[in-house]
Amino acid sequence: MSAAPNEVASAGGVGPPLWLLAELTYRCPLHCVFCYNPVDFARDEAELSTEDWLRVLGEARALGAVQCGFSGGEPLQRDDLEILVAEARRLGYYTNLLTSGIGLNEERIARLKQAGLDHIQLSFQDSTREVNDFLSSTRTFDLKRKAAALIKAHGYPMVMNCVIHRMNIDHIERIIELAVELDAEYLELANTQFYSWAHINRDHLLPTREQLQQAEAATNRWREQLGTRMKIFFVVPDYYETRPKKCMNGWGNVFLTIIPDGTALPCHTARMLPGLEFPNVRGSSVRDIWYSSEGFNRYRGTGWMKEPCRSCPEREKDLGGCRCQAYMLANDPAMADPVCDKSPHHGVIVDIVEKAQAPRVEAEARPLVFRNRKESKELARPF
């Protein structure tokens, strides 16, 4: 890179981080096969202390961050969660808890409510106990239903999230029915994006084109039927697109992610990228991290682009897509995201999608890999 960080900042007019994603811990009672935590999450690293997090909350808020998401792993595993929520709320953040619901009981939710928590997003893995429990490798379906009831009873808007993939996409109507039954205001049907554990398990998870079309049609029927009662978001798996997503709404543009050990990232998977140092909140201020670090400035704007992105009329629209996907599929984070059909590597995506159309692809694939510490240590790689 030729441009120094400060030049990038002044030339691009970098705005404040509006979203702080606090990944409090990688500890999690679930073992989901599509987890987006890094495959090597079990590297032994100390989690940030309560004091560190309180300082980060204050520094990011001072820069202008206003949405704060507490996630993980399972954020309820941190017993200082209520302290962090209370401070975030006091500072003026809108506070979001992204949880599996495991560990949420009457006492805990009452404390979180008192701390000023604004919103809880509850994730399900499927509409049925069998599939939910299989995919998460736990017996948690009934616990989740109890958590959903607690969320409603405490007056929270109910945002239900379900990761969608080849193994549950045909149940999409039952998943929507479950959301109706649980009286959800919002339902996110988030097709798997292929990072981390989902990347390892991709052959099992990528749906066929036909599955996807049927699921979208069914979702649209329910949208019409439900009107304003429930808002349904349907996120398409980007392998089926021909233009890339504007990943994270732009590198270092809106989102500031802090992972459990204090490393600051433009997105939760960016640490996989080679040749790039990311700062840690233990040693740097949030202001320096956001505006002056190499890690945050490297792929800001369009100055880093190669062809075909550099001269593409759509370069501002999608900013070349996802840097991690470019690295994983084209072996160079500065290339176009291979999802784009202008990318010289688009054939990689075409081949993967083509292979997914074959029936019973699961049978030929290697076994599903569940996200747990043992597998993480054995695999010992970032994605």
Add this chain to the structure above:
Amino acid sequence: MTSTSMTIAANSVPRIGHGFRLQWEEAQQAHVLLYPEGMVKLNGSAGEILTRCNGTAPVEAIVADLEQRFATSGLEADVLAFLRMAQERRWVEFA
């Protein structure tokens, strides 16, 4: 259906929708509406209307207050149109 489909009358009383929060953001020099995992940055007039949706003032009082504040008249249609849009998006609800 619920109150989300009711017609807005001059004596309807709007308030900020359940789960939404309105606040001034110094860094953005704007009012913003915060909601689960999202945010809308409001333009000046949207901010002026929504800050008056306090759950006690009826639409007619909000219109009168805005007309006085900006020394103008005939704002009712614009305010109603905005509130209809805001209601559809759950930014406001009616008591």
